[in-house]
Amino acid sequence: MGLRAGKRRIWLKMLSASLLRRRSRVIAALAAITIGATVLSGMLSVYWDIPRQLEREFRSYGANLVLVPSGEVGVMGLRAMRRAASLLPADRVIGVTPYRYETLSINRQPFTAAGTYLDEARRTNPYWRLEGEWPASDEEMLMGADAAGHIGAAPGTRVRVSGRGRNNRPFAGEMTISGLVRSGGPEDAMLFMEMSMLESLTGTRGEANLVDISVAGSEGELRKMADASRESVTSVTPRLLRRVVGSETAVLAKLRYLVFLVTVVALALIFICVATGMLTSVMERSREIGLKKALGADNAAIMGEFLGEGAVLGIAGGLLGSFAGYFFAQLIGISVFGRSAAFEPLTIPAAVAVSVLTTALAALPPVRRAADIEPAVVLRGE
Amino acid sequence: MGESGPDNILELIGVTMDYGQVKALNDVSMTVRRGEWLSIMGPSGSGKTTMMNIVGCLDRPTSGRVILDGEEISRLGGRALTTIRRDKIGLIFQQFHLAPYLTAVENVMLAQYYHSLPDEEEAMAALSRVGLSERAGHLPSQLSGGEQQRVCIARALINHPMLILADEPTGNLDEANEHMVLDIFRQLHSGGSAIIVVTHAHDVGARAERVVMLEHGRIAGIVEGRGIHGHRHDDAHA
Numbered sequence: 001m002g003l004r005a006g007k008r009r010i011w012l013k014m015l016s017a018s019l020l021r022r023r024s025r026v027i028a029a030l031a032a033i034t035i036g037a038t039v040l041s042g043m044l045s046v047y048w049d050i051p052r053q054l055e056r057e058f059r060s061y062g063a064n065l066v067l068v069p070s071g072e073v074g075v076m077g078l079r080a081m082r083r084a085a086s087l088l089p090a091d092r093v094i095g096v097t098p099y100r101y102e103t104l105s106i107n108r109q110p111f112t113a114a115g116t117y118l119d120e121a122r123r124t125n126p127y128w129r130l131e132g133e134w135p136a137s138d139e140e141m142l143m144g145a146d147a148a149g150h151i152g153a154a155p156g157t158r159v160r161v162s163g164r165g166r167n168n169r170p171f172a173g174e175m176t177i178s179g180l181v182r183s184g185g186p187e188d189a190m191l192f193m194e195m196s197m198l199e200s201l202t203g204t205r206g207e208a209n210l211v212d213i214s215v216a217g218s219e220g221e222l223r224k225m226a227d228a229s230r231e232s233v234t235s236v237t238p239r240l241l242r243r244v245v246g247s248e249t250a251v252l253a254k255l256r257y258l259v260f261l262v263t264v265v266a267l268a269l270i271f272i273c274v275a276t277g278m279l280t281s282v283m284e285r286s287r288e289i290g291l292k293k294a295l296g297a298d299n300a301a302i303m304g305e306f307l308g309e310g311a312v313l314g315i316a317g318g319l320l321g322s323f324a325g326y327f328f329a330q331l332i333g334i335s336v337f338g339r340s341a342a343f344e345p346l347t348i349p350a351a352v353a354v355s356v357l358t359t360a361l362a363a364l365p366p367v368r369r370a371a372d373i374e375p376a377v378v379l380r381g382e
Numbered sequence: 383m384g385e386s387g388p389d390n391i392l393e394l395i396g397v398t399m400d401y402g403q404v405k406a407l408n409d410v411s412m413t414v415r416r417g418e419w420l421s422i423m424g425p426s427g428s429g430k431t432t433m434m435n436i437v438g439c440l441d442r443p444t445s446g447r448v449i450l451d452g453e454e455i456s457r458l459g460g461r462a463l464t465t466i467r468r469d470k471i472g473l474i475f476q477q478f479h480l481a482p483y484l485t486a487v488e489n490v491m492l493a494q495y496y497h498s499l500p501d502e503e504e505a506m507a508a509l510s511r512v513g514l515s516e517r518a519g520h521l522p523s524q525l526s527g528g529e530q531q532r533v534c535i536a537r538a539l540i541n542h543p544m545l546i547l548a549d550e551p552t553g554n555l556d557e558a559n560e561h562m563v564l565d566i567f568r569q570l571h572s573g574g575s576a577i578i579v580v581t582h583a584h585d586v587g588a589r590a591e592r593v594v595m596l597e598h599g600r601i602a603g604i605v606e607g608r609g610i611h612g613h614r615h616d617d618a619h620a
């Protein structure tokens with residue numbers, strides 16, 4: 001039947017006429033919605049992606065989860081440690097670094113030496129400032145800057161290390177200090193060498209006193225991970241480094257709050273522009289509205305027409321805005337956070353939905369005004 | 383006067399309309415029979431448009447009763463009035479009031495749109511009834527005043543109203559167009575529609591079966607039958 005088609009034809013004609021005939025006003029409203037949606041979708045991208053990236057980056061400021069041996073023993077098996085670490089989500093883990101501590105002497109001065117996997121340590125401790133080089137072979141080691149000061153060592157200095165290992169058996173060896181570590185923490189007084197080197201000096205094997213883990217996640221997620229590993233690997237006790245985690249979470253929360261505020265301002269902009277634009281349009285068209293009412297249009301029909309117009313503007317502005325928002329997000333990401341935000345396809349429907357909703361909300365007061373128009377009054381005028 | 387019943391499409395009983403201090407209608411009572419052609423004449427400001435608005439369900443009287451097609455409408459709410467207006471009344475305005483962006487046929491379809499569903503064939507038939515089938519695709523700005531008024535008439539009769547209200551339908555038309563419009567009214571009348579025409583022009587008023595004379599919101603007289611030519615009565619030019 002052509003009747004439905006007739007209905008659509010008249011509806012479309014009225015809609016397009018009202019959009020096209022007041023072109024400059026429509027363009028102004030559309031521009032406002034587009035700008036609002038741009039900010040909205042850009043902020044959404046920043047909101048989703050940048051904190052995720054920053055979380056990863058924050059993690060690289062050091063371990064946020066440590067594993068220590070359960071009970072009095074003081075050491076744990078590396079196998080148990082690996083098992084506990086394997087319970088963590090692999091894609092979140094930035095580094096797992098076991099440390100085996102022994103006391104060594106250099107020039108009769110005692111130092112705490114840590115055997116570790118230096119590659120891993122480098123990843124877990126990117127904030128270490130290094131003078132010299134990372135060890136290139138097993139015979140090379142790092143020395144804390146304070147410790148080096150005690151014995152007057154510099155990068156390249158060869159030293160003789162000695163001590164008592166397993167079963168109190170004495171050991172000794174020559175090593176080269178490839179670099180000096182400065183962290184501002186206890187590391188500054190320590191030595192760092194490859195785990196295998198320490199093991200061959202002391203005769204121990206497959207043991208660690210502490211495991212530093214750097215993993216991305218919120219405080220709550222971390223607690224869950226810790227609980228999971230505590231339950232299934234009893235010889236290992238996980239501990240959260242809470243102070244660090246808490247402040248990171250606070251920074252991210254502030255960032256999110258900022259994004260939220262900017263978005264609210266953008267939505268207020270949409271609201272004001274659409275509301276005033278439509279109000280003017282209702283007043284300009286009061287006679288036409290009166291005519292439609294005289295022809296039998298009820299308030300629902302009149303309101304539907306204005307809301308339909310608002311919806312078209314909202315959808316168009318939302319689509320344009322989410323397109324522009326992508327570039328906006330890159331701009332913010334790069335200029336503010338020094339990284340580009342990944343494109344999140346969900347921002348498109350989200351931006352469109354929010355624009356349509358805001359526009360519809362903004363259209364409500366003018367639409368009320370339209371419903372209040374008395375045909376007898378407006379049709380009387382000359 | 384005062385006898386209501388199935389014979390009457392409209393009955394006004396003591397209808398008064400106040401606009402602040404102005405009594406636009408003052409205790410007006412009258413009836414209109416089904417299928418009757420009635421004229422309302424009177425000087426400017428005598429309350430003609432006010433009465434049409436009340437009868438046309440565009441407005442409510444301050445007091446008094448209005449019975450349209452057996453139903454009391456004077457106290458109905460806006461939504462109920464809209465429904466009655468849509469289903470029973472065809473309105474023709476002095477200032478045409480066409481949607482400028484719709485073609486002639488689409489303007490007719492607009493009345494169908496708010497009534498039920500637009501039907502282009504029917505709308506075309508209504509246009510050809512007022513002699514405008516050739517101009518169906520033209521915008522109001524491309525039509526003469528007389529043609530625009532005929533579009534309004536086609537629009538008013540498209541939903542088969544039982545009562546057609548025309549407020550000075552020929553006020554802006556030349557003689558030829560006036561004749562054409564009156565011709566259409568005559569056809570509608572002989573088709574059984576009741577018509578109320580507000581006019582300043584004696585020759586237009588004289589076409590009706592009865593002429594109601596309004597003055598200062600009161601009925602100053604009702605002239606029965608045709609041929610009020612020569613029947614001297616003041617009109618707006620005073």
Ligand SMILES: Nc1ncnc2c1ncn2[C@@H]1O[C@H](COP(=O)(O)OP(=O)(O)OP(=O)(O)O)[C@@H](O)[C@H]1O
Nearest residue numbers: 401404405406425426427428429430431432433618
């Ligand atoms: N909305 C209004 N507010 C105040 N006064 C009004 C209003 N509408 C009409 N009036 C007054 O009511 C009186 C009747 O007006 P109405 O329009 O019914 O006259 P009319 O007979 O149609 O006149 P005309 O021949 O000039 O069209 C006039 O005095 C007019 O000023």
Ligand SMILES: [Mg+2]
Nearest residue numbers: 430431432549
């Ligand atoms: Mg009038």
